[in-house]
Amino acid sequence: MKNNLKLKSVLAGTLVASFCLMNVCSTFAQEKPKGKPWPAPEAAVKTKNPVKADDANAAEGKELFSQHCKSCHGAKGKGDGTKAEKIDISCGDFTSAEFGKMSDGELFWKTTEGRKPMPSFKEKLSDNERWTVINYVRTLGKAK
Ligand code: HEC
The missing domain is CATH 1.20.5 (Single alpha-helices involved in coiled-coils or other helix-helix interfaces)
Known part of the structure; x- marks a missing residue:
């Protein structure tokens, strides 16, 4: 008993x-809810990336990402940066297939414009720097 x-x-x-x-x-x-659909204008989607990814600018892209994007998007682009906790919508997943389908031009436009709480990088980064960081973001999806 x-x-x-x-x-x-x-x-x-x-x-x-x-x-x-x-x-x-x-x-x-x-998972946090996704933001509302955020389509880029047709012309922006079709804009070609003028910066070719190479060994020299790969390091620069990584550095720019660490400085300006990692706090929200996370080191691996999973959307789990330290600031992401305080944001009530998802920062997205840069390694997802859905993300991979977007053109460089589309990613460039979104990075340029921003949409609250994501800041605009129009003033903070030059065109060249924004394309360079997009090249780096692309490698995150491939690193999986
Ligand atoms: C303060 C946090 C924050 C920082 C810093 C930030 N982002 Fe974002 N980002 C977000 C959020 C939140 C979203 C989702 C916005 C929405 O859906 O409205 C987003 C969305 C995006 C998108 C669109 C994703 C999609 O699926 O449509 C891209 C591209 C992007 N960010 C790139 C960058 C890049 C590149 C940097 C650095 C240069 C950066 N972000 C810095 C918070 C941030």
């Missing part, structure tokens, strides 16, 4: 513990 009681409390304890764990896990897994 005594043993039985002990077993029951152990079982109950395990049950409570696993429920807690499940809760914690689901809180982490909860």
